[in-house]
Amino acid sequence: MELTVYVNPFSQPSRAVLIFCKANGIEFKEVTIELDKMQHRTPEYAEINPMKQIPAIVHADFKLFESHAILIYLASTFPGVADHWYPTDVRKRAKIHSVLDWHHSNLRRGSVDYLFNSGVAIAFGLPMDPKAADQGKKLLLESLAMIDSYWLQEDGPFLLGNSQPSIADLALACEVMQLEVVDEKDRDSILSSYKKIPKWVDNTKKAVAPYFDEVHSFLPVAKEMLKELISSKQ
């Protein structure tokens, strides 16, 4: 059964899905959806994902969107995926769901609201909203503090004190990596207070080497593109 993955490396959830497939030897056809050309808004793409967002997958005749749902589906469907990514143990699995659900309304919301309203909006021809950016940054900082003090509270190298990574590590680490697109000074000031986060991101990167770096190699390019766009509009 052919698996097609609709993604763009600028999108955090797309990168998590891409890295997961590559690290687990899952064969797939990659279709890049060009966001600046509004390819996610075409009627053709709406047939794949009516929410007009990436990522989405088509596995034979089965269509699915929402990155967490995709990661769970891939981990549950492809036989070569090691158990630690999405454990069969009900309690371990429940804890991973808890992290992923928390992610939606905390780290993800904070990160997207901050980054969109402090720069990314311009790439879509939309105005930046400084108040929304401030609120997003506040939530982002609170979320990073929670990762540092709670989700990484135990001694294991991964979230929940696990000795091996789960799909939650991949989803959240790709979100933190999105800060690569902001000015280095701003990024450093955001991340500098958190002791465990840099090491955890590095652990996740190493666990899926070389794919983490490979999939993230687009971010410095995106950062330059964004910088040019912002200065051209100011």
Add this chain to the structure above:
Amino acid sequence: MELTVYVNPFSQPSRAVLIFCKANGIEFKEVTIELDKMQHRTPEYAEINPMKQIPAIVHADFKLFESHAILIYLASTFPGVADHWYPTDVRKRAKIHSVLDWHHSNLRRGSVDYLFNSGVAIAFGLPMDPKAADQGKKLLLESLAMIDSYWLQEDGPFLLGNSQPSIADLALACEVMQLEVVDEKDRDSILSSYKKIPKWVDNTKKAVAPYFDEVHSFLPVAKEMLKELISSKQ
């Protein structure tokens, strides 16, 4: 193993968990967390849920928060729960994850942002933010339109065209029910454009009768309390 459920009937996700337990004959001890007394902010409750939110559960020595994760855990752990709530079939399950993930950043976010910033904030001594209320209402309306046109697009009485309810029906229907706390005229103007939503909420209610009405009986009381609070502050 004793199950303790920490809830407040004013919270949509709390109600979904309460109804799920009652409808599935799951025995539990209910602990009400009084939000107006800030019991969710006490150090004692932070031991149960460090995020200081409801609902949360303790099952013997296992603590869990985030309502979707709780619903999945309960459906996977208690033997009397029928398969349709959280199907073992990987694809059916994936679609339910997809609805639940979508819920976080769409219906849930829109509903909470709208309701909090147009009234509920006052109960917590916080100012209302009319711009945030408008943005929340916009997202709420878009989300309701998506439920009406996409998630309920097939002919089945429940989300995804299913013939029996899943945990997603319960989670989303409890969210829509929260509109009971707003002025009747406002609620009618919000819900009047959607053809399938009232019938779907009613189907969900009937599938878990009498527990849906029983658990929602607090909402008219909450509405009056809110009304009085708002008029006392104006």
